[in-house]
Amino acid sequence: MSRRLGRGAALGATAAALIVLVGCTADELPVPTSSPTPTFVSSYEAPPPFDLAPLTGAAVPVGSLTAPAFAAKIDNHPSARPQVGLDRADVVWEILVEGGLTRYIAVWQSDIPDTIGPIRSVRPVDPAVVSPQGGIFAFSGGQDRFVQAMRQAPVYSAIHGQRDTSDTMFRGQNAPSPHNVLVRAAQIVSEQSQLPAPPQQFPFAESVSAATATKEGAPTTRIDLRFGGSATPAWVWSADAERWLRYMTGGSPDTAQGGAQLSAVNVVVLRVDVQVIQSIPTVGLIGSGEAWVSTGGATVQATWSKSSLTDQIRILDANGVAVRLAPGTTWVELVPVNGAVSFSTPAT
Numbered sequence: 001m002s003r004r005l006g007r008g009a010a011l012g013a014t015a016a017a018l019i020v021l022v023g024c025t026a027d028e029l030p031v032p033t034s035s036p037t038p039t040f041v042s043s044y045e046a047p048p049p050f051d052l053a054p055l056t057g058a059a060v061p062v063g064s065l066t067a068p069a070f071a072a073k074i075d076n077h078p079s080a081r082p083q084v085g086l087d088r089a090d091v092v093w094e095i096l097v098e099g100g101l102t103r104y105i106a107v108w109q110s111d112i113p114d115t116i117g118p119i120r121s122v123r124p125v126d127p128a129v130v131s132p133q134g135g136i137f138a139f140s141g142g143q144d145r146f147v148q149a150m151r152q153a154p155v156y157s158a159i160h161g162q163r164d165t166s167d168t169m170f171r172g173q174n175a176p177s178p179h180n181v182l183v184r185a186a187q188i189v190s191e192q193s194q195l196p197a198p199p200q201q202f203p204f205a206e207s208v209s210a211a212t213a214t215k216e217g218a219p220t221t222r223i224d225l226r227f228g229g230s231a232t233p234a235w236v237w238s239a240d241a242e243r244w245l246r247y248m249t250g251g252s253p254d255t256a257q258g259g260a261q262l263s264a265v266n267v268v269v270l271r272v273d274v275q276v277i278q279s280i281p282t283v284g285l286i287g288s289g290e291a292w293v294s295t296g297g298a299t300v301q302a303t304w305s306k307s308s309l310t311d312q313i314r315i316l317d318a319n320g321v322a323v324r325l326a327p328g329t330t331w332v333e334l335v336p337v338n339g340a341v342s343f344s345t346p347a348t
Contacts, residue, residue, distance in 0.1 A: 048061075049062050050062060051063070051064065051065065052200060052204065053065055053090070053109070053110045053327075054069075054109065054133075054197060054198045054199060054200045054201060055069065055090035055091050055107060055109050055110060055133070055198060055201055055330075056090050056091075056110055056204075056327055056328055056329065056330075057200075057202070057204025057205075057325060057326070057327040057328070058110065058327040058328065059327070060110070065109065065110055065197060066197050067109060067112065067189050067193070067197060068109070068134065068135035068136055068189060068192060068193075068195035068196060068197060068198065069107055069108070069109045069130075069133045069134065069135030069136065069197075069198040070107070070108045070109065070112055070116075070135060070136045070138070070185050070188065070189050071105055071106065071107045071108075071129075071130045071133070071135065071136065071137045071138070071155075072105070072106055072116055072117070072119050072137070072138040072139065072183060072185070073103060073104070073105060073119050073120050073121065073122060073123070073126065073137075073138070073139040073140070074086060074092075074103065074104040074105070074106045074116070074117070074118070074119060074120070075103060075117075075118045075119065075120040075179050076094075076101065076102050076103050076104055076231075077101060077179055079175055079176060079179045080118050080120075080175055080179035081248075081254075081255075082255050082256050082257045082259075083104075083116075083117065083118065083256055083257065084113070084115055084116055084117045084118070084174060084182060084256070084257045085108075085113035085115060085116035085117070085185070085256070085257075086104070086106055086116070086256045086262060087255075087256035087258065087260045087261075087262055087263075088108065088111045088113050088256075089106040089107060089108050089329065090107055090108055090109055090110055090111070090329060090330075091106070091107040091201065091329070091330050091331075091332065092104050092105070092106045092107070092264075092329075092330075092331045092332070093105040093106075093107075093129050093331075093332045093334060094227070094233075094331065094332070094333050094334060095123065095125055095283050095334045096227045096228055096231070096274055096281045096283065096334070096336055096339075097123060097281060098279065098280065098281065099228075099230060100227070100228025100229040100230035100231055101228065101230050101231055102227050102228075102231045102233075103120060103123070105126060105129050105130065107130075107133065108185065109135075109197070109198060112185050112186050112189055113185055113186065114184065114185065114186045114187075115172075115182050115183065115184055115185065116138075116182070116183050116185045117172070117174070117180075117181060117182035117183055118172075118174065118175060118179050118180055118181050118182060119138055119139055119140050119160065119169075119181050119182075119183055120139065120140050120178070120179075120181075121139060121140050121141050121142035121143075121146075122139045122141070122142035122146045122147060122150050123142070123146060123280070123281075123282075123283075124146055124149070124277075124280065124282045124283070125282070125283035125284075125285050125334070126139070126146075126150060127149055127150055127152070127153040127309060128285040128286060128306070128309055129285065130153065130155050131153045131154055131155065131309045131310045132198075132199075132201065132310055132311060132312045132313075133198035133199070133201060134154055134155055134195065134196065134198055135155055135156070135192075135195055135196075135198055136155060136156045136158055136188060136189065136192055136195065137150065137153075137155045137156070137157055137158065138158040138159075138160075138169070138183050138185070138188065139157070139158075139159060139160070140159070140160040140161075140169075140178075140181050141159055141160060141161065143280075147159070153309070154310065156192055156195060158183070158188055160181050165188075167184075167187070168183060168184040168187050168188050168191075169181060169182070169183050169184075170182060170184075174257070199312075201312055201313075202312075202313075202315075202325050202330065203322045203323070203324045203325065204324055204325050204326070204327055205324040205325070205326055205327075206327070207326065207327070208242060208265065208295060208296045208326040208327075208328075209296065210324070210326075211266075211295040211296060211324055211325055211326035212293065212295070212300055212317060212321075212323045212324045212325075213266075213293045213294055213295040213296060213298045213299055213300040213323070214295050214296030214297075214298055214326065216298075216300050216317070217293075217294070217295070217296075217298030217299045217300035218298060218299055218300075218343070218345065219297060219298055219345055219346050220237060220294055220297060220298055220299040220343050220344065220345060221236065221237050221297070221344045221345065221346050222234060222235065222236050222237070222343070222344035223235040223236075223244070223267055223269070223294060223299075223341070223342075223343055223344075224340070224341070224342045224343075224344070225269070225333055225335055225339070225340070225341055226335070226339045226340035226341075227335060227336060227339050228336075228339070230249065231249060232249045233246060233247065233248060233249060233254065234246075234247045234251075235247070235264070235267050235294070235331075237294075237297045238263075239297060241263065242265075242296070243263040243264060243265055243328075244263060244264045244265075244267050244294065244331075245261050245262075245263050246261065246262040246263060246264070246331075263329070264328070264329045264330060264331040265295065265325075265326050265327070265328025265329050265330065266293065266294070266295050266325040266326055266328065266329070266330040266331070267293075267294040267295075267330075267331050267333065268291065268292070268293050268294075268315065268325075268330060268331070268332045268333065269291065269292045269293075269294075269333045269335055269341055270289060270290075270291050270304045270313070270332065270333065270334055270335070271289045271290040271291070271335055271336075271337050271341070272284055272285060272289060272334045272335065272336060272337065273287070273289075273336075273337055274336040274337070274338070281336075283334055283336075285306055285313075285334070286306055286307070286308065286309070287305070287306065288303060288304060288305035288306075289303070289304055289337070290302075290303065290304075291303055291304040291315050291323075292341065292343070293315060293323050293325065294343075295325060295326045296326065299343050300317060300323060301317075301318070302315050302316055302317050302318075302323050303315070303316055313332075
């Protein structure tokens with residue numbers, strides 16, 4: 001009896017539910033809704049395309065640096081200072097010459113001054129320095145054997161006193177002779193515009209903080225160099241300027257004609273063999289040796305090698321990985337193995 005009553009109650013409830021549903025219209029039924037899908041709008045903007053300046057590693061507009069490299073043998077005798085345009089060079093190489101003095105091979109491409117100098121005579125190592133970049137090399141002459149070797153290198157030799165440089169090389173009022181031969185660099189570059197731009201000369205990181213020495217090197221405040229008895233320049237790190245500042249033998253700031261102190265983002269020191277041949281210090285740049293690269297207030301030890309006249313310098317760290325420089329000006333110091341190099345660390 002109780003089972004039949006329970007079944008009847010259930011049937012009654014079902015019937016009541018059906019009556020309610022049948023009594024509802026379609027408009028009265030609940031309509032399911034969906035949440036709107038959010039629209040994603042990216043704020044990323046692709047950076048404009050760029051090239052790397054081949055001598056400095058700086059990002060530049062595509063196709064903006066098509067000029068050939070302009071290199072010159074720059075005088076560093078005390079009577080030749082301050083030099084003209086040296087503070088605007090992309091790369092500067094310093095080498096030992098007679099009398100314990102040094103001279104420079106300065107290279108411009110991203111910023112070519114109207115006038116540079118003073119220039120002096122060619123030396124045996126010059127073809128090995130300038131051949132990898134090609135372009136133009138300006139000098140004031142020299143011993144015939146050195147001049148001929150330079151003429152055989154894959155560059156245009158612009159020599160003072162020749163017919164093709166009569167309008168572009170002249171004696172100025174900047175210093176007494178023979179330290180006063182100046183060059184109209186921008187004019188020569190314009191006249192030799194058919195020459196190609198140089199290839200990239202060093203591996204570069206994208207910033208100072210990403211450079212090998214900055215990331216992996218030992219903190220360094222000062223670099224002291226001794227080429228010979230009359231040449232003991234130094235570099236001092238300036239955190240404010242984020243550059244190495246150059247000082248002459250004796251400790252005075254080394255400045256260009258405009259008054260700016262010479263400086264560099266990267267200082268590369270290569271220990272090289274120097275033999276005195278017929279009274280001329282002859283720097284050996286085909287071979288290998290010790291190297292140090294200083295960037296961002298730090299220094300990493302490395303090795304350098306160069307296997308032929310036209311090969312670029314390769315600089316590898318202790319793991320055999322290429323050392324990357326920071327974008328900017330680089331000075332390469334070719335210090336004799338019988339010279340001296342020392343690095344000062346921050347005081348503790």
